[in-house]
Amino acid sequence: MQLRVPEKLAMTLCLLVTSLTAPPHLSLALVTLMLIARRAIPGLRPMDNPTARRFRTVLGFLLGGAIIMTFLNGVLIREGPILFQWAGISLYDGGIEFGVRTGSRLLLMTSALLILFGSTPLSGITTFLHQIGVPIQIVMTIHLTVHFVASMPSRIERIYSAQEARGAPLRAHSLSRMFSLMSILSPLILSSIVESIERGKALELRGYSSAPRRADDTVPFSSPYSILTICFLLLSIAALLLPWLLG
Amino acid sequence: MAPRITIDNLAYRYFAAGNPVFVGLSLEIPPGTCCAVLGPTGAGKTTLLEILSGIAGSQCKTSVAEGIIQIGENQYEPIPKATLFPGVGLLLQDPDVQISGIRDTVAAEVEFTLEQLSISATDRQRRVRDILADLGLSPLSQRHPLGVSGGERQRIALASVLVASPSLLLLDEPANALDSRSQHLLKGILRSRKETTTIILTDYSIDFALGLADMFVVLAAGRLVFQGTSTDFFKALVSMQDLLPIEYWKLLQSRLPKTRVRIPL
């Protein structure tokens, strides 16, 4: 089964709404379901190895964090009956329950979003956004941002070396490091402003004008609302009403 | 149709209180000419191109201008207020900036220019294919536009300008940062466009313009020092000594002897 972008977006929306309203065991069940779907459904598989690796790290980190937070909550939030007592440390039911609820919610949200962005190229999402009428400026900004983000670390590194070589106190006590912040941020912003102006010229010279001259003949959007999309949207509404349904 | 460019008594400054970039500049460039604008740093070469392309009028909100500019049939008083896309194309000095970075392949990057015009998708793709073939970029069409060599990047930038078929093509220091092979290639491309396009390019030294430009304009500190054919330019260079910074004049002089033999006198 090949999922298309609108279907995946509707599915993610549905999962996000559910994560906010569903009880912990349902959330955890859905997380498991998503993990299976990520392997089984081609449209949800990660695009490449780094994405797959990131998925595993983030989720693993989150799981570990959730367990620690649940424990800490159980110790520090003294509500409800004591579940467990050992060497002067008491675990309270209220805290544990709160921890489990928050942890499962975060797990579901994170896995839903990670699967969406791990399996869909950004250009697929932006094309969809443009087709449903999001202004072209926003779509272009997203693409340019991704382009800039990729070049940022090496740029910061270059500025850092250049300023350190001039004697900027980048490793001194914290007050002078505060001042050094200016000597790093300033060149970064100044050179980017100059670059933005040049890029802006190039864009306008190639016909970009902020008053939109939208190409009306972009590939027509065959049918944005497939049965699957509608199902997921309806499910989202159902999920919204979940607390009321469960009483 | 290649347009005739007439600049009449142009005065320009970036701020009302700032130093003037141009004072009383008048120029005439016949249709289908390749005109080289020479001059030392700060002579106003880039500003002239930016004014003609309309980008100065559109972006420099505090600038002050006087005079009349005529490009083909259109008259602007004093200068164009918005970019004259697609009739006028300007290739900026730094090709990396001209490549927008919002498209993943060379073909899509070049096509982006046409998306601003109402042209059908099939027409767009045909024009992109043609221009890439013209500039020898067809093998790169599916590569990432920033993952190619410097000379190729500049040709991609040029393709993204030329694909809109401007009848006035402006090039800012196109020879900068190009090795001699790429320069040769670029010259060939420009020569083949002379019929249909008026070309104005700036060049710090005259190496690139030699053998390509039919007309030379020399600016110094915003004033016109010379305008005329290449033959006249070589004759007049001796008399420009007092009008140009001495180092720059020497540089122009030093570039001449090698080529003088080629000029039929």
Place this chain on the structure above:
Amino acid sequence: MSIALQSAGFSYPGSAPALRDISLEVPSGDFLLVTGHNGAGKSSLLRLLNGMLKPNTGCILIDGRDTKTTPVSSLAPVVSVTFQHPGDQIFASTVFDEVRFGPRQLHRPDPDRDCREALVLLGLESFSSSHPYDLSPANRKLLTIASAVASGSPYLAFDEPTVNLSQPERVKLSSMLHRLGDAGRSFIIVSHDLEFFLPIAKRILLLHAGRISFLGDRRDIQRYENLARKAGVRLPHSFRLRPHVGLPLLPD
């Protein structure tokens, strides 16, 4: 005062060594031109010199101090390294403040005087209250060079200082190099621009695949030329033609 590299080697984590077994001494008053193909290790060498990178093998002694144990900030008064892109360091709102930053950070006794002298040396004195971004790109490049000069470090290292400079700025740069060279300052210059630097350099270092392929006096240029051709670096035309018209390879 001297800089000494003792069989220094460096590799970025997880990749092949960028520099291998580099032994080199730069005595006071030297003018060392570092050449080599892209990726031959030239910029790594510059970063090793001011302690930004620490050698994995061997050691680097700057003024007798090991860079591995000395903080970068106390090496800066000895070696001042300037990188290629002016945009990476310019942050002040006037040319004067920009140039004064270095001498101030290095606690020089009279930063204002250092700054004025450096601006005069590079012919930028008339711009001292301009905004750096109101200068032409070429003058902005000279501005970064002036910043290094003003820092008063006896060793000045530049990465591709002639890129983007046109004739008048080149003249200013070369007069600065001559005057400071006569005053006893030492230069380490990484550049492709042999046409500009061969006539003024004292020694030439050729790096090839992270190793020293040639290190010697500029008078050994013939031997350099043979090795350089193997390393994919060619002498500029204007030099290669000289022997054909009966001139020595290098002008004196």
Place this chain on the structure above:
Amino acid sequence: MSSRIRHQFDRELDGAGLPFVAFCIALNLTVGQITAALKLPLYLDSVGTVLAAVLCGPLSAILAGALSNILAGAFGNPSMMFFVPVVIVIGAFSGYLAKRGWFRSWYLAAAGGVLQGVLAAAVSAPIAAFLFGGVMFAGTDVLVLYFRSVGNTLLQSVFYQGLSSDPVDKIVTYLLVYFICRNLPLRLLQRFHGGNNILASKTAQ
């Protein structure tokens, strides 16, 4: 989108504005690398938003903020997406301050930073409390737990935790933006739609 907003949006995101807003977003997303390298206990993750507010205008700032969090969510920490309302408030508020001329002197900018910090803490507290139970998987979680264990409600605890860090962070952000923009040459300032926010004070000097 009403036509007036649309018009303002088009004006702010003109040729130079669009790449600059993209840069501001990239700055928001990567400024953490700088503070980490300098070992400063600051986030500064709205410095790009405030910069866009001053140089381009309020709508650009809102866009910069919203896209920063959405992209941060897409590429790293998905919970960032739920704080989009917070950054929209930050963008709108700083855009408003810029328009009213709060970036014309350092003390006004600092005062704006304090207000912004309190506002940010107030808006993010309900989201952090009700959606995440105050758990953000950061060092600050311990602080929230501390406030709770001494008897505050969850919402209060999250708000106090926000108050302990946000105002300082925003003061530094605002001052940085103030000093950087004040140092811009007129030639560059005039290219931006919001350049007038500072131009007036510069030409007056």
